[in-house]
Amino acid sequence: AQSVTQLGSHVSVSEGALVLLRCNYSSSVPPYLFWYVQYPNQGLQLLLKYTSAATLVKGINGFEAEFKKSETSFHLTKPSAHMSDAAEYFCAVSVKRGTYKYIFGTGTRLKVLA
Amino acid sequence: ETGVTQSPTHLIKTRGQQVTLRCSSQSGHNTVSWYQQALGQGPQFIFQYYREEENGRGNFPPRFSGLQFPNYSSELNVNALELDDSALYLCASSHEGSDNEQFFGPGTRLTVL
Numbered sequence: 001a002q003s004v005t006q007l008g009s010h011v012s013v014s015e016g017a018l019v020l021l022r023c024n025y026s027s028s029v030p031p032y033l034f035w036y037v038q039y040p041n042q043g044l045q046l047l048l049k050y051t052s053a054a055t056l057v058k059g060i061n062g063f064e065a066e067f068k069k070s071e072t073s074f075h076l077t078k079p080s081a082h083m084s085d086a087a088e089y090f091c092a093v094s095v096k097r098g099t100y101k102y103i104f105g106t107g108t109r110l111k112v113l114a
Numbered sequence: 115e116t117g118v119t120q121s122p123t124h125l126i127k128t129r130g131q132q133v134t135l136r137c138s139s140q141s142g143h144n145t146v147s148w149y150q151q152a153l154g155q156g157p158q159f160i161f162q163y164y165r166e167e168e169n170g171r172g173n174f175p176p177r178f179s180g181l182q183f184p185n186y187s188s189e190l191n192v193n194a195l196e197l198d199d200s201a202l203y204l205c206a207s208s209h210e211g212s213d214n215e216q217f218f219g220p221g222t223r224l225t226v227l
Binding site for chain 2: 032034036041042043044045046049051090092094100101102103104105106107
């Protein structure tokens with residue numbers, strides 16, 4: 001069965017500092033991996049996705065993530081945090097087995113300090 | 115191109131009532147998935163519809179049911195509402211060949227009193 005673990009339910013960084021949000025997955029077959037962002041009272045917006053092409057994936061708003069099969073990780077990073085990055089971030093895994101359902105992690109709330 | 119839309123935005127019901135939530139897919143998408151997001155949690159997969167047929171279901175009881183229409187819009191119906199059904203309900207649409215990418219709507223916030 002597939003699963004996703006997000007380490008750290010809350011992460012605080014200073015404005016301009018590196019953002020690192022951790023995601024580890026479990027999958028018996030090559031996964032599709034996604035990072036979504038959710039602002040208060042809104043739906044989910046795709047930041048980036050891994051679909052077995054390049055292991056370093058660049059997304060919107062300066063975010064990127066690296067797929068590391070040996071570590072079963074897909075951590076999200078951004079070199080310099082901006083106040084507007086404060087939100088909830090979700091990692092998700094998708095494996096086609098008749099459906100393209102997502103399994104989400106429990107989320108990491110990012111706080112950016114001025 | 116119109117994105118995924120959901121209605122209503124907010125809804126308040128009492129325990130035991132029934133509710134219907136609606137979703138319009140993004141243009142060209144033939145697959146709709148529904149997720150329940152409880153407060154402080156990640157979204158949980160309820161079920162998926164592909165070309166009007168249910169195509170997978172998560173660990174939700176039968177009182178959660180759905181429909182997909184020929185125009186690929188969708189409904190989520192919940193009978194005999196319970197307090198724990200209070201959550202944000204998200205609809206997501208996708209199409210074949212999209213690398214499993216799903217496009218989410220803004221959600222419907224359901225409160226059960």
